[in-house]
Amino acid sequence: MTSGRVTIADVARRAGVSTAAVSKVVRGAYGVSAEMQTKVTQAIDELGYRPHAAARALRGRTYTLGVMLSDTRNPFFPDIIEGVTGRLGDTEYQVLLGPGGIEPKTQARMTDAMIDRSMDGLILISPVMTDAELAAIATATPVVVVGRHGGAAAYDAVVDDDMMGAKLVVDHLVGLGHTRIAHITHLERARAQGLPHTVRAEGYRQAMRAHGLADDVLATSFTEEGGFEGARELLARDDRPTAIFAGADIAALGVLRAADEAGLSVPEDLSVAGYDNIGIASLKRISLTSVDQDGHVIGATAARLLVERIEGRSRSVTSSVSPTLIVRGTTGPPRL
Amino acid sequence: MTSGRVTIADVARRAGVSTAAVSKVVRGAYGVSAEMQTKVTQAIDELGYRPHAAARALRGRTYTLGVMLSDTRNPFFPDIIEGVTGRLGDTEYQVLLGPGGIEPKTQARMTDAMIDRSMDGLILISPVMTDAELAAIATATPVVVVGRHGGAAAYDAVVDDDMMGAKLVVDHLVGLGHTRIAHITHLERARAQGLPHTVRAEGYRQAMRAHGLADDVLATSFTEEGGFEGARELLARDDRPTAIFAGADIAALGVLRAADEAGLSVPEDLSVAGYDNIGIASLKRISLTSVDQDGHVIGATAARLLVERIEGRSRSVTSSVSPTLIVRGTTGPPRL
DNA sequence: CTAACAATGGAGAACGTTCTACACAATCCC
DNA sequence: GGGATTGTGTAGAACGTTCTCCATTGTTAG
Structure with missing residues (x-):
């Protein structure tokens, strides 16, 4: 009352019990009678007590989970956040996000900062650090890595099945009657392995082979400009493809622009498919077929795995999420 | 060495000084000789010491700033984050983001959580809570509110000059020769005052009046569907407008769709302008004139104000940021 | 030469929790 | 009826910092 913060000691005084007892009630620990329970709960309500997270951190948990975001512009990042908070909404855990930037160095700084703040666990979204660095972090605190294929020794992982996603697109296009299907991928510069675009390209190759078709992969970049340049090159060929599968929606938008400029109508002259199902893909003016x-x-899933880890599981788990194909207006049968 | 964490005591032992001295060096406090400085710094490097944030929080600061996000899908939210982290990148402060959701209740839970974690200061982006709640938070910790006009008693504020943004659009359209310019705004349901769309609509009205033109405001919602419905209604009129200014880009996309469906070409038959300058507005296939x-x-700016507050300023400040008009392909002279 | 003072380093008490021991009472089993 | 067991509550030592004194120097002024 007098000073700012109301502490566990104030509650104990009010309820006429020890601080240890109050702590037990707050944590829902074993060894409290019903009477004690009500007495303390009432005192807490009357005083408006809230546990001081920093003090807790010094001994026990912080009930704080950190989510490191590599790229805040990542189109489905809000979805992932919602998934995490939705799952954790009714628990005592709080989620805080850390903008890690796209550099390994800044990401390391962020994860260090999260560990310094003794968060109970970390979810890392598409981290670009080396496997060694990841392993080091995972020994310091429970970790779930999202969006990186392979390498899950000391931590759990959640990945989209990019291999299957690519297959869905190819199967769809082949089903429509296409045979000349090109793929635009991202040019690899980083050393990190198992990145989504690599797997998508591989999935495309396998699926084409399975249909007895020749693959045709062009590496530019996952930007609107990259898609545009790639498509312009592909469309200038004599036996130009009748369908282009861009490894990311943003690149698919560039492909659409290239088709516009070449005077090709979509999907009659050219079918276009993307990946990620970003928000604008569903806008009627774009209506892009994509993989969600x-x-x-x-x-x-990441939230569930992390909580399991925190609560004791030691065996590491990799969860694969199945993508779905969203067919829209940019794909159709090829003109005969 | 033996257990996990290396503490200030380990450093003190290694350097042969007291823990108090190490603390002084770490904090850059007054009363350390050059010799002490180097000795301790060396020991810190050798041991890889990192201050434990929770322990710090118990006595002093956490060097953590919280940013509460109302809507993680807000298109310029990544820009704001980058602005904040860019400004703070070379300081000792760390930024953590809290997804507050769009409900007053969930936002309150988030801010409480941030205060519980004794963050040194808070930036609230478009909070929907009442002025009273905001004031209560501001007494507990330094606060900067972003995106709400008016009412800055106990906290600082940063707002975009939406009034001027609307004027920029109207002036641009009038300059092209338009006289029948309609505005699509968002239908107000919340009680919170000074929200951006209200101010934009008012700015539109004032600007039209200044040109001696009749205003024409239609309230739907800031969604693609809202823009579509609004535009369909406007375009069905006998004296249909030659230009539509949507209060948000997402609605402007709906307007574009309505124009497509009505067989009107943009910008010849209809000029369209938005607000926010979201990423896709710059895609060549959309090329939407918008306010950035x-x-x-x-x-x-928010970061700067917050740090100033934390470091002692008590007088409250409101900073207004001037928007700029980005002219692209969706606006042009009306067909005569 | 001494009193006053500035500069530097250290002791030790907080800060608000958690959690291990332990005390005490009531119940149970033979 | 006595030892073992179970249930409930408390003392008090951590946890890793910060920060207020206080002690010890060395320097300066008169």
């Missing part, structure tokens, strides 16, 4: 990653499920 | 809020500057 269901960030919501990914986030919820 | 410069989230980067907003974020950087």
Whole structure:
């Protein structure tokens, strides 16, 4: 009352019990009578007591989970967040997000900061650090990595099945009658392995082979400009493809622009498909066929795995989320 | 060495000094000789010491700033974040983001959680809570509110000059020769005052009046569907407008769709302008004229004000950021 | 030469929790 | 009826910092 903060000691005084007892009630620990329970709960309500997280951190948990975001512009990042918070909404855990930036160095700074703040666990979204660095973090605190294939020794992982996603697109296009299907991927510069675009490209190759078709992969970049340049090159060929599968929606938008400029109508002259199902893909003016990653499920799964880890599981788990194909207006049968 | 964490005591032992001295060096406090400085710094490096944030929080600061996000899908939210982190990148402060959700209740839970974690200061982005709640939070910790006009008693504020943004659009359209310019705004349901769309609509009205033109405001919602419905109604009129100014880009996309469906070409038959300058507005396939809020500057300003507050300023400050008009392909002279 | 003072380093008490021991009472089993 | 067991509450030592004194120097002024 007098000073700012109301502490566990104030509650104990009010209820006429020890601080240890109050602590037990607050934590829902074993060894409290019903009477004690009500007495303390009442005192807490009357005084408006809230546990001081920092003090807790010094001994026990902080009930804080950190989510490191590599790229805040990542289109399905809000979905993942919603999945995480949705899953954790009715628990005592609080979620805080850390903007890690796209550099390994800044990401390391962020994870360090989270560990310094003794968070109970970390979810890392598409981290670009080396496997060694990841392993080091995972020994310091429970970790779930989202969006990186392979390498899950000391931590759990949630990945989208990019291999299957690519197959869905190819199967769809082949089903429509296409045979000349090109793929635009991202040019790899980083050393990190198992990144989504690599797996998507591989999935595309396998699926084409399975249909007895020749693959045709062009590496530019996952930007609107990258898609545009790639498509312009592909469309200038004599036996130009009748369908282009861009490894990311943003690149698919560039492909659409290239088609516009080449005077090709979509989907009659050219079918276009993307990946990620970003928000604008559903806008009627774009209506892009794409692969949906269901960030919501990914986030919820990551949250579940992390809580399991915190609560004791030691065996590491990798969860694969199945993507779905969203067919819209940019794909159709090829003109004969 | 033996157990996990290396503490200030370990450093003190290694350097052969007291813990108090190490603390002084770490904090850069007054009363350390050059010799002490180097000795301790060396020991810190050798042991890889990192201050434990929770322990710090118990006595002093946490060097943590919280940013509460109302809507993680807000298109310029990444810009604001970048502005904040960019400004704070070389300081000792760390930024953590809290997804507050769009409900007053969930936002309150988030801010409480941030206060419980004794963050040194809070930036609230478009909070929907009442002025009273905001004031209560501001007494507990330094606060900067972003995106709400008016009412800045106990806290600082950063707002975009939405009034001027609307004027920029109207002036541009009038300059092209338009006289029948309609505005689509968001239908107000919340009680919170000074929200951006209200101010934009008012700015539109004032600007039209200043040109001696009749205003024409239609309230739907800031969604693609809302823009579509609004535009369909406007375009069905006998004296249909030659230009539509949507209060948000997402609605402007709906307007574009309505124009497509009505067989009107943009900008020849209809000029369209939005607000926010979201990423896709710049895609060549959309090329939407829009008002840019410069989230980067907003974020950087908010960060600066917050740090000033934390370091002692008590007088409250409101900073207004000037928007700029980005003219693209969806606006042009009306067909005569 | 001494009193006053500035500069530096250290002791030790907080800060608000958690949690291990332990005390005490009531119940149970033979 | 006595030892073992179970249930409930408390003392008090951590946890890793910060920060207010206080002690010890060395320097300066008169």
